[in-house]
Amino acid sequence: MPEGRVAPVGAAAGQTAQQGLHTDTTAKWFLLSSIAYFFIVGIVALTIAAKFVWPELLGTVPYLTYGRLRPLHVNGMLFGWLLPCDMAMVYFIVPRLCGVKLWSEKLGVATAALWNVIVLGAVVMLPAGLNKGLEYAELPTSLSVLVVIAWIMFGINIFGTILTRKYEQMYVSIWYIMGTILWTAFVYLTGNFATQFTTGVNQANLNWMYVHNAVGLIFTPVGLAVAYYFIPRASTQPLYNHRLSMVGFWSLSFVYVWTGAHHMLHGPISQWLQTIAIAFSLMLLIPVWAVVWNFFGTMKGQWHQLRDNVPLKFLMSGTVFYLLTCFQGPMHSLRTVNAIVSKTDWIPGHAHMALLGCFSFFAIAGAYYVAPRLWRTELHSDALANWSFWFFMIGGLGFFVTLWLGGFWQGWQWNNPAIPFIDTVKALHPVWLVRFCSGVLMFCGIVSFAYNIMATVVNRREEHA
């Protein structure tokens, strides 16, 4: 192994000795529930996309109005699909990197049960109009309290495993997972509880700190932990450079939290705070480029593997989307660019590239990789997995690109006050139609992905019957 390269496990030889050590019940439960919610919330996503094309669709049913389904879509995808799927990966990865059993499988299963209570609660409460009124923190306080409890249970289990580990050296993924658990605790408390004691601009500032870091210090570190583990695993290559992964991790932990106020550029918030947010937003390029360089370096001379390795396809295209989305972010924070794209449809294009194009791709790759291993069988169909990749890829690109073009055009029109507002709405009608069609493609991706995993689980039962 060239100098500086590390394999994603303390001792590579330990791998075979670990066979049979892990029961993985918790990982299985989290994985299956997250995929079920991916499907259910996918239907909600399609519905709200359709409402932009046919605004009167389901228009007389209060529970199904756009303003109540949108938070269900966002919270459902974030806390019903992506986070629990990432948690399933964590429950899978950490015991293997530590060479020991999960600290408590019972506690883990209880966490999974509680998590399902939370998500089902959200599915009922958000359409009923119970909404805290803060983006990403919509869940009513009763559910937020349960989230905190579940998170503590998750933390105890993972830290318990890490502290009893057999290998002294901790692989990169472990740092990111520890960071996720700790930062999330504070970020979540700020966004859901501290905001309740403040008003106006002060509250908005805490709200954006939370929104930005829900992505930056929850989904980013756990997503990168997953990618850092599965890219070397799926390609059977050692990680390119250990030092580079340190640069990425430590710069992330310092830089990310400063940037919340870039959500209110030109808005009623102190100018100096806006300037700080812009400066740190530009610095975000450092942790991103360090990570991407590391991932690409790992693939050096191995790109041919992309031809028929589906998890690797998801991982590497996720990396490209990560690079792009994290280039957009700092650029949006420049005042001149912000004056055009802010508040337009460009922004959902950007947000979907981060959470779908990048982090969901990583999570899907992880699911395809671990499902056969969890149930000790083969994936139901490699061909179908490949189809799901192209559904997600083409649907995703259609979605991102049309919203960028449309959003940029929209922002350009807004900056010319001679154009009546309603004309800028009409101009976007075709864009929203294409967005809906891309959504249909992505939904086909969800269905083929979910079916493949479920069939893998069920087939395995039949083999043993």
Add this chain to the structure above:
Amino acid sequence: MLNRADKSAGFAIGAALVLFFIGGTLTTVIPPLVDKSWGRPFENHDPSKGPTGKLRPYTELEKHGLAIYTREGCWYCHTQQTRTLVADTKRSGWRGVDSPISTPDEFVYDQPHMFGTKRTGPDLSRVGGKYNTQWHRTHFRNPRDLTPGSVMPPFPWIANDEGEFQALLAYIQRLGRAKDWRPDGDYEQ
């Protein structure tokens, strides 16, 4: 130093938290202490310092209106901030008068804040007094009756419930009025 974080979980945790807390405190706890306008309600009697007026707390009816606005997710489609962009002052303005720029002291009673991130519909920071009651009733029943091509959802359950409609209306008509920015009190009822 970084190599130590590689082997000791305790050290890694400590370092990750310290780095996080530096930015965390400096950008959330400190700013409201430094910039007092975040917490002081708007009050100005001097025309040379911009629009005059005074911000008062929400009435019970307006609070109910804000709760409806929150419940129905109006804020996913409407922002409430006239930014420091010329186009914003023109677009939030109406009948030939430009809107004054939004300042932090106009929002100190807002819980939850309704600044918004997405403008599918127009900004509402100065919509108070722009339209009369009848206009709003028709608009909530079906926006396309007044504005063909609109993608705003219909809200018949609000338009047909007098209590809810009056509350939401009271809230809408209050928006942006702390700064008394219209010449000769040119506001609709």
